Amino acid sequence: GESVGLHLPTLSVQEGDNSIINCAYSNSASDYFIWYKQESGKGPQFIIDIRSNMDKRQGQRVTVLLNKTVKHLSLQIAATQPGDSAVYFCAETPTGNQFYFGTGTSLTVIP
Amino acid sequence: EAQVTQNPRYLITVTGKKLTVTCSQNMNHEYMSWYRQDPGLGLRQIYYSMNVEVTDKGDVPEGYKVSRKEKRNFPLILESPSPNQTSLYFCASSFFQGNDEQFFGPGTRLTVL
Numbered sequence: 001g002e003s004v005g006l007h008l009p010t011l012s013v014q015e016g017d018n019s020i021i022n023c024a025y026s027n028s029a030s031d032y033f034i035w036y037k038q039e040s041g042k043g044p045q046f047i048i049d050i051r052s053n054m055d056k057r058q059g060q061r062v063t064v065l066l067n068k069t070v071k072h073l074s075l076q077i078a079a080t081q082p083g084d085s086a087v088y089f090c091a092e093t094p095t096g097n098q099f100y101f102g103t104g105t106s107l108t109v110i111p
Numbered sequence: 112e113a114q115v116t117q118n119p120r121y122l123i124t125v126t127g128k129k130l131t132v133t134c135s136q137n138m139n140h141e142y143m144s145w146y147r148q149d150p151g152l153g154l155r156q157i158y159y160s161m162n163v164e165v166t167d168k169g170d171v172p173e174g175y176k177v178s179r180k181e182k183r184n185f186p187l188i189l190e191s192p193s194p195n196q197t198s199l200y201f202c203a204s205s206f207f208q209g210n211d212e213q214f215f216g217p218g219t220r221l222t223v224l
Binding site: 041049 | 159
């Protein structure tokens with residue numbers, strides 16, 4: 001089966017600092033990658049995505065970087081805020097129908 | 112309001128008693144999917160559907176059934192639940208296949224005794 005892993009299960013950052021959450025994936029055929037945020041008691045919420053023909057994509061305060069050579073994905077959050085505290089998941093799909101999620105990184109923002 | 116709804120939100124049942132968790136979306140999405148979330152394992156895909164009457168297995172389909180008779184509904188059926196199906200279940204939908212933003216429901220916490 002697929003294996004999507006995260007480098008760190010927890011991450012604590014000071015409010016205002018930048019956060020970097022990493023993810024390794026195993027299937028070189030995957031061509032679409034997504035980051036989700038899950039707050040306590042809620043379902044995952046889409047943050048940003050990237051396709052394999054790109055290596056960087058920016059959103060509002062978030063940037064996703066894709067390194068296909070080493071099968072690595074990262075999510076950068078600029079000027080982290082208390083509302084960013086949540087669990088972050090990466091996901092990959094080689095088919096557009098079957099999705100494989102990482103185990104999640106819990107981000108805690110310290111005021 | 113555009114949303115994915117699931118019912119029930121919480122359910123405690125006993126081994127072997129058939130149950131159905133409903134999922135409905137009001138966004139006219141073609142793609143729908145079910146996931147289970149367990150501590151330390153992240154989300155794992157159970158089944159997905161690309162459109163009405165089209166369903167396929169995900170990574171962990173054993174012990175589950177689904178149907179897609181209408182575009183908006185995608186129920187998850189446990190014919191004979193077992194304790195290892197105790198989990199948090201999420202339904203999700205997206206406009207076209209999965210190469211698009213998936214909207215998740217609020218989750219159904221199932222306990223099988």
